[in-house]
Amino acid sequence: MEPASKKMKLDTTARIRMETVVDCPLTQDVGTVNVCVGRILEKKHTRSIILDLNSKHPIPALSHLKRIKNDRIILCIRNTVDDVAKFLVDLNIDCTHLGDFAIVEVAKNAPITRKQFESANAKWPCNFHEDKQLEKLVNNIFSVEELDLHEKWMRVAVKTAKEFGRICASVVVDPSTDSLVAKSADNRDNHPMQHSVMLAVDLVARSQGGGAWPLLSIGQYNTVTECKVLDDPDDGPYLCTGYDVYTTREPCIMCSMALIHSRAKRVFYGAPSKNGSLGSTAKIHTVKELNHHYQAFRGLLREDCERLFDKSVVSNKQSTS
Numbered sequence: 001m002e003p004a005s006k007k008m009k010l011d012t013t014a015r016i017r018m019e020t021v022v023d024c025p026l027t028q029d030v031g032t033v034n035v036c037v038g039r040i041l042e043k044k045h046t047r048s049i050i051l052d053l054n055s056k057h058p059i060p061a062l063s064h065l066k067r068i069k070n071d072r073i074i075l076c077i078r079n080t081v082d083d084v085a086k087f088l089v090d091l092n093i094d095c096t097h098l099g100d101f102a103i104v105e106v107a108k109n110a111p112i113t114r115k116q117f118e119s120a121n122a123k124w125p126c127n128f129h130e131d132k133q134l135e136k137l138v139n140n141i142f143s144v145e146e147l148d149l150h151e152k153w154m155r156v157a158v159k160t161a162k163e164f165g166r167i168c169a170s171v172v173v174d175p176s177t178d179s180l181v182a183k184s185a186d187n188r189d190n191h192p193m194q195h196s197v198m199l200a201v202d203l204v205a206r207s208q209g210g211g212a213w214p215l216l217s218i219g220q221y222n223t224v225t226e227c228k229v230l231d232d233p234d235d236g237p238y239l240c241t242g243y244d245v246y247t248t249r250e251p252c253i254m255c256s257m258a259l260i261h262s263r264a265k266r267v268f269y270g271a272p273s274k275n276g277s278l279g280s281t282a283k284i285h286t287v288k289e290l291n292h293h294y295q296a297f298r299g300l301l302r303e304d305c306e307r308l309f310d311k312s313v314v315s316n317k318q319s320t321s
């Protein structure tokens, strides 16, 4: 019999394909830029040279870099050493104790993640303050227990899609109580806007005393949360605040924006879509100008979600959530 710890590791590995959809700057390389560096000929002049350079030629674009590496110091951004001595003299910088000018490649942009920092720091010493939450997100770190929960709710979405013979179904969950708030299947064959995510958000609104569409047999909202009508709406959560959304297909731009407006906390989807807006054609959830941001994860039970497509006899209209 396998030890429990080994089994746990295997389980995690098997599910590793669920990944966080992050903003491009988090996954891109930090890039490089050429700088001219000089050797400090006598160590005792190090401090005065740093002060001289920092006051007469600060380089704000490279503020993420340390100016010194051993006995070498960054003088200026340059592709060639040819005019550097004249450049420094014109700035009234004392070059008496500097020599061996050379061009080296350094990181162009400040590192945001540890991986970027390690790449940047290998070129030239770099400043970095690790954001532990961000690292967890970028590295997609979920415990086995958390993965169990996420899979459980995605299975509800898959089951809902099967029940109604649809490709797309969505489930809204309150993770603080691990309870269903609303679930819905796609209904766009009857109404162009009734994608499963739109229906689910409307059902959440209904559970809070609102809602725009009449209740359909295609959606269901939890009768317990239906009763949670707030005395003072300003006091309580707004629509999907704090809620997780599980949807079989990557949401389209309309649904992605509906999830922004309704303040979803996290969105998990199974299969990508060519019209999807959380990784395929755009990353709506990372647009800085929007007033709310949720986290997005793709690939949760991807095979199960894609199998819905194989068996479905409905049109491609349903290809996004």
Ligand SMILES: [Zn+2]
Binding pocket: 195, 196, 197, 251, 252, 253, 254, 255, 256, 320, 321
């Ligand atoms: Zn949609």
